Amino acid sequence: MHDTRLLRTIEAATLIGIGGFAGSNLRYLVARVIPGPGGTLAVNVVGSFVLGFVLYEAIYAGVLAERTRVVVATGFLSSLTTYSTFALQTTLLAEPVWMVANVLVTYCLGFAGVLAGRSLARRVDGGTGE
Amino acid sequence: MIPLDPAYLVGTGGALGALCRTYVGRHVEGETYPLGTLAVNVLGSFVLGLVTFAGAGEEIVLLLGTGACGSFTTFSSFSFETVRLVEQGESAAAAANGAVNLVGSLAAIGVAWLAVRIVLG
Numbered sequence: 001m002h003d004t005r006l007l008r009t010i011e012a013a014t015l016i017g018i019g020g021f022a023g024s025n026l027r028y029l030v031a032r033v034i035p036g037p038g039g040t041l042a043v044n045v046v047g048s049f050v051l052g053f054v055l056y057e058a059i060y061a062g063v064l065a066e067r068t069r070v071v072v073a074t075g076f077l078s079s080l081t082t083y084s085t086f087a088l089q090t091t092l093l094a095e096p097v098w099m100v101a102n103v104l105v106t107y108c109l110g111f112a113g114v115l116a117g118r119s120l121a122r123r124v125d126g127g128t129g130e
Numbered sequence: 131m132i133p134l135d136p137a138y139l140v141g142t143g144g145a146l147g148a149l150c151r152t153y154v155g156r157h158v159e160g161e162t163y164p165l166g167t168l169a170v171n172v173l174g175s176f177v178l179g180l181v182t183f184a185g186a187g188e189e190i191v192l193l194l195g196t197g198a199c200g201s202f203t204t205f206s207s208f209s210f211e212t213v214r215l216v217e218q219g220e221s222a223a224a225a226a227n228g229a230v231n232l233v234g235s236l237a238a239i240g241v242a243w244l245a246v247r248i249v250l251g
Binding site for chain 1: 137140144145149152170171179182200203207208209210211232235236239
């Protein structure tokens with residue numbers, strides 16, 4: 001019993017670690033191609049959209065396996081997106097108006113991404129859930 | 131020292147950051163309010179501020195800043211949880227979540243800047 005739990009913990013940690021390794025590298029790659037707040041905005045919006053889809057799919061249909069959700073949602077997507085770099089880049093913008101704009105655009109598009117992921121999950125579900 | 135490929139530095143930091151975020155998420159839980167995400171976002175912003183303002187070398191920035199802090203903090207979970215609060219009729223809590231994450235993270239970066247100035251002069 002105890003051995004099974006330990007093994008499951010190690011399995012989950014390994015999956016989260018692999019997801020984190022891949023997610024952070026994809027974010028780094030995007031930042032090299034689109035430097036500054038633009039690249040951070042791109043990963044945050046795309047990551048919010050895919051996370052919205054994965055987690056609402058779990059709520060509505062539950063087709064994806066728990067293991068898939070761990071590696072994709074907890075490991076990969078949460079590591080692809082970042083709040084700290086978004087906050088730091090906001091403070092380093094030259095004009096206060098750009099700071100406000102960066103926060104508003106990131107928040108609005110991030111929430112819109114989650115909602116878009118939700119409607120995609122509802123479509124996949126075929127309208128039977130919730 | 132053997133020069134390390136940025137992918138290994140970012141990825142190793144990213145794996146550690148993701149594991150630490152999961153650990154905090156499991157141990158810091160609000161009843162309805164997503165406290166775990168707030169905790170990692172504020173703490174991660176503070177450490178990223180320290181690494182940035184202390185003028186750390188490129189490899190440390192990649193490992194700790196881009197990798198560990200970037201993965202420890204999360205925007206996707208933050209936006210999902212905020213939308214979820216609105217869905218559950220907790221619009222005030224959702225607005226508070228957006229504001230507290232922002233103000234907390236910006237304040238943490240400010241504190242990091244001050245701390246570096248005090249220590250390094």
